[in-house]
Amino acid sequence: MLCDGGSRGNPGPSAIAAVLIDGDGNEVASAVEAIGRATAGAAEYRAILLGLELAGAHNADPIDVCSDSRLAIAGVQGPGPDRPDLSALAALVRAAAGQFAEVGWLWHPRAQNREADALVRDLLW
Numbered sequence: 518m519l520c521d522g523g524s525r526g527n528p529g530p531s532a533i534a535a536v537l538i539d540g541d542g543n544e545v546a547s548a549v550e551a552i553g554r555a556t557a558g559a560a561e562y563r564a565i566l567l568g569l570e571l572a573g574a575h576n577a578d579p580i581d582v583c584s585d586s587r588l589a590i591a592g593v594q595g596p597g598p599d600r601p602d603l604s605a606l607a608a609l610v611r612a613a614a615g616q617f618a619e620v621g622w623l624w625h626p627r628a629q630n631r632e633a634d635a636l637v638r639d640l641l642w
Contacts, residue, residue, distance in 0.1 A: 521633035522560025534636035535568030561586035562606035579619030
């Protein structure tokens with residue numbers, strides 16, 4: 518699953534997107550949503566939440582969560598971010614991930630996240 522969040526300004530108008538990809542690299546489903554005013558970091562965590570919802574709705578399990586946000590991937594794998602708002606979102610992500618037998622948390626460069634990135638950009642710009 519690819520996910521991305523972004524904001525025009527930080528904070529500013531924000532959007533999130535997730536794209537569910539099967540094992541053969543085919544798109545199964547996607548979702549994009551405007552989330553109002555948020556920071557870029559909050560948008561990244563909320564994009565992961567959207568992706569987990571999408572994966573759950575399609576009974577995808579196990580899953581790999583792929584994001585170009587080092588902050589969000591590190592935040593869900595480790596003790597979490599220092600900012601209370603982001604820490605709360607990281608806790609929500611961890612709780613949502615509990616519905617899956619196995620979740621891989623993968624950071625990858627933006628170039629490998631084109632589908633989700635394009636959805637966010639189309640909504641914000």
